[in-house]
Amino acid sequence: MELGYCEGYFRDLIDLYKKYLDLDIYIYFNNGRCFSQQNCSAEICRLMKERHPNLCKESKLKGLQYPLCCAGMLCYQTPIKVAGNTIGTICIGQKLIKGQEALSKNILEDSLVGVDADSTEIEYFISLMNKLDSIDPGLDGGLIKRIEFIKRHFFVEFNRSYYTEKRVSDLKRLAENLAHQFITPIQGIMGNAENLIYDIDGLPLTFQDIEIKEITYNIFFEIQKLALLADNLRNWIASEHNWLYKYDFQDRPILPIIMNSIKLFRNEAKSRGIIIKDPVFDCAAPPKLNISTEHMTRVFYNIISNAVKYSYDGIANKPRWIEIRCKEEFGYYCISTTNYGVGILPEELNDRIYQIGYRGKLAKDRNRYGSGLGLGVVERIIKDHGGMVKIMSEIQSNKDYGSSNPTRNPYKTTIKICLPLKNVGGLNAS
Amino acid sequence: MPVNQKKILWIEDSAFSLQSLIKPLERDGYRVTYARNEQEALTELDKDIFDIILFDIIIPTGSDDPDDFIDYVGVRLIKEIINVRKITTPVIVISVVNNPDVIKEFEEAGVAKILQKGYILPSALKAEVERILDGEN
Numbered sequence: 001m002e003l004g005y006c007e008g009y010f011r012d013l014i015d016l017y018k019k020y021l022d023l024d025i026y027i028y029f030n031n032g033r034c035f036s037q038q039n040c041s042a043e044i045c046r047l048m049k050e051r052h053p054n055l056c057k058e059s060k061l062k063g064l065q066y067p068l069c070c071a072g073m074l075c076y077q078t079p080i081k082v083a084g085n086t087i088g089t090i091c092i093g094q095k096l097i098k099g100q101e102a103l104s105k106n107i108l109e110d111s112l113v114g115v116d117a118d119s120t121e122i123e124y125f126i127s128l129m130n131k132l133d134s135i136d137p138g139l140d141g142g143l144i145k146r147i148e149f150i151k152r153h154f155f156v157e158f159n160r161s162y163y164t165e166k167r168v169s170d171l172k173r174l175a176e177n178l179a180h181q182f183i184t185p186i187q188g189i190m191g192n193a194e195n196l197i198y199d200i201d202g203l204p205l206t207f208q209d210i211e212i213k214e215i216t217y218n219i220f221f222e223i224q225k226l227a228l229l230a231d232n233l234r235n236w237i238a239s240e241h242n243w244l245y246k247y248d249f250q251d252r253p254i255l256p257i258i259m260n261s262i263k264l265f266r267n268e269a270k271s272r273g274i275i276i277k278d279p280v281f282d283c284a285a286p287p288k289l290n291i292s293t294e295h296m297t298r299v300f301y302n303i304i305s306n307a308v309k310y311s312y313d314g315i316a317n318k319p320r321w322i323e324i325r326c327k328e329e330f331g332y333y334c335i336s337t338t339n340y341g342v343g344i345l346p347e348e349l350n351d352r353i354y355q356i357g358y359r360g361k362l363a364k365d366r367n368r369y370g371s372g373l374g375l376g377v378v379e380r381i382i383k384d385h386g387g388m389v390k391i392m393s394e395i396q397s398n399k400d401y402g403s404s405n406p407t408r409n410p411y412k413t414t415i416k417i418c419l420p421l422k423n424v425g426g427l428n429a430s
Numbered sequence: 431m432p433v434n435q436k437k438i439l440w441i442e443d444s445a446f447s448l449q450s451l452i453k454p455l456e457r458d459g460y461r462v463t464y465a466r467n468e469q470e471a472l473t474e475l476d477k478d479i480f481d482i483i484l485f486d487i488i489i490p491t492g493s494d495d496p497d498d499f500i501d502y503v504g505v506r507l508i509k510e511i512i513n514v515r516k517i518t519t520p521v522i523v524i525s526v527v528n529n530p531d532v533i534k535e536f537e538e539a540g541v542a543k544i545l546q547k548g549y550i551l552p553s554a555l556k557a558e559v560e561r562i563l564d565g566e567n
Contacts, residue, residue, distance in 0.1 A: 180526045183548040184444050191450025191552045198454070198553075227549040234528060234548075243530050246544075294546070 047125070052115045105129060172240055179233040186227045193220035221264045228301045232373040235298075239376070245384060247292040254419075255279065255286045257293060258324065258335065261300035265308045273314025275321045276304070279335075282327040289333055289419050295381045302374035303415050307339035310363060312410050320410075332387065332418035343411020344393040353391060354379040362411070378417070387419040434459030436481040436563065441471045441507070442524070443489045451524075452484070454556040467492030468507050475511065480519050482559055483511070485541070487525040487532060502532050508539045520562050524550065 105126055112122045196216045203209055238245065262276050269276050307322045314320040323338045344353060344360045352358055354376050379389050393413040438455065442448060443466045452462055463478065465471035469492030474480075487504030500506065504525070511517050520542040527533070528546065536544060542562045545555070 183526045184447050187547050187550065188444075188447040188450055190549065191448065191453070194551050194553060195450050195453045224549065231546075231548055234526075238528055241529075243528065246528070246530065246533055297549075 047128075051121070052112070052117065172237060175233060176237045179230050179237065182230045183227075183234075186223060186230060190220070190223045190227055193223055196220075218267065221267065224264055225301070225305070228298060228305075231298060232302070232377055235377050235380075236373050239380070245295065245381065247295060247384060249290050249292055249385075251288040252291050252293050252296075253286060253288050254291065254296065254326075254333070254335070257296050258300050260297065261304045262324075264301065265304050269308045269311070269322065272308075272311070273316075273319050274308060274311045274339075275314075275319050276308070277321055277323050279324040279326055282325065286326055287328075287333060287421060289421070291385060291419065292381075295384075299378050299381050299417065302378050303337050303417070306374055306415070307337050307413075310343075310413065311339045311341040328421065329418065331421055333421050334416055334418040336414050336416040338412060338414040340396065340410040340412055343395065343413050344391060346393075349391055349393065354389075378415075382417050382419070385419055387417060390416045390418075392416070436460050437478065438462045438482050438484060438559075439465060439471070439474055439478075439480040439519075440484040441465045441489060441504075442484065442486045443467060444486075451550065451552050451555055454552045455559060458556070460559075466490070468503050469493065471507060472510065475515065475517060481563060483519050483521045485521050485523045485525075486547075487523060487527045487536075502527065505532060505535045508536060508541065512539045522555075522558060522562065524555075 108125060108129060109122055112125060117125075193216060197213075197220060200209065200213050200216055205213075235245070258279055262278070266276050304322070311320050311322060320340050323336075325336045325338075327334050327336075342360075342362050345362060348360050353360065358376075375389075375391075382389050391414070393411050395409050396412050397409060436459075438452070438460050440452065440462055442464070445464050445466065452460075456462060463474055463480070465474050467490040471489075485504060485508065487502055489503050489507075491498050491500075491503050493499075504523075504527075508521065511521070521539075523536050523541050523544040524547050525544075526547045533544060543558055545558070
């Protein structure tokens with residue numbers, strides 16, 4: 001039983017009971033978690049545990065599975081059962097019993113005497129107890145009615161919440177298994193494609209060989225895209241588990257990584273009249289950066305993949321283009337990738353755009369496929385490298401950039417990533 | 431003709447699908463021995479001394495005993511190889527597993543490299559093997 005999912009839900013539920021039913025509720029789960037109101041009686045409970053842990057321990061020794069209050073502060077408890085198994089207990093009370101205030105106080109006092117509390121301490125506890133309201137447990141049966149109502153409501157809601165969360169959890173596990181199953185055949189095909197390129201490169205070229213070579217390269221590029229897509233899925237699962245990425249930081253040149261991603265998408269872009277220009281450097285030469293090559297490959301794959309995906313098609317004599325500019329800025333090396341096409345609305349240019357699974361409103365065009373995983377992966381990796389990501393998107397005029405569909409003006413969208421020039425190290429740096 | 435006579439033990443239950451990964455190594459004369467499960471791996475290690483071990487984490491035990499089945503057989507196997515049998519052959523892990531707790535076990539065992547299965551190019555694996563073997567020599 002994974003209760004972690006339901007924590008927030010339980011807290012809300014308890015607040016609701018408190019507000020509308022005027023009851024203090026404690027829910028103890030078998031895994032040791034306890035959700036409760038924070039009120040005066042909770043203070044008694046906290047102090048009791050802190051000062052007299054043996055008192056609480058004794059209640060367990062007496063065979064009580066749940067930490068019932070030995071000081072008599074609880075007046076009702078009922079087990080929570082799901083599918084026949086007791087998963088916890090709802091405890092209600094923490095108040096004085098109307099007409100029996102003296103008795104309640106006596107139970108508290110006796111308990112404290114039993115653990116050698118001195119008179120000052122007993123007095124202090126009694127004063128805390130006096131601040132509580134009295135409840136009438138029996139006169140009109142109201143308390144019992146309310147408790148039974150809570151119990152029924154709680155069971156229904158808990159079951160609904162539990163089974164919904166369980167289904168989500170099962171789907172995540174399915175996605176994880178599928179990602180793992182995809183990876184082996186993808187790895188096999190990618191290896192074969194590279195080996196084939198090696199073999200073909202050694203042959204004398206005829207017309208047919210050129211065609212075969214082109215097809216082989218296409219298979220090689222496409223399978224790499226598939227591998228990185230499966231990897232995005234795997235990273236999403238890792239994020240859901242709160243797993244840290246494992247980085248292998250080394251001083252590496254960034255240019256080959258960018259060029260490799262460009263190579264993957266150049267043919268696809270060209271077929272749509274989009275030219276991916278070679279990177280332009282505003283500084284002398286691209287420096288080596290302290291990066292994890294494997295992860296930075298994912299970053300540029302996602303950025304350039306998005307740039308191509310969301311570019312409008314070029315038209316005759318007026319191709320579109322994707323530009324990549326590299327520049328040193330204030331101790332960072334910044335790489336900006338700009339495309340023209342489907343943009344991002346100003347109100348979306350915040351944390352939401354990086355959320356896993358979130359797709360921009362304009363990107364939901366049925367012709368634009370996408371998973372909503374890419375930018376989240378990019379942001380996480382860049383931040384783990386000690387860098388930052390900035391996204392700019394603004395609508396352009398048609399006359400400047402042309403459009404295959406004159407009713408739609410393209411957005412100029414730039415994704416700028418900045419990586420520290422100095423070796424400030426990422427997460428794994430010592 | 432290749433003159434390299436170095437020996438690789440490849441512990442991998444999907445070796446057929448992934449044959450392409452080691453083709454450049456075989457082309458260069460490396461002799462590859464396959465082990466499809468934990469038991470086969472230990473048997474091969476009893477029989478021969480290898481220059482490098484390529485190692486998958488999720489492999490079958492090779493046992494018929496259901497009590498012997500665990501999620502990450504590789505964790506048990508790497509401890510047996512390095513800690514119990516004190517075999518010092520460098521190990522490259524090639525696996526889909528990215529669970530940090532499992533990866534940590536391999537790092538602590540002292541494996542030479544951990545590669546994430548999925549986008550390893552055969553040329554890159556060959557370079558990694560050569561780099562590690564050069565370092566050893």
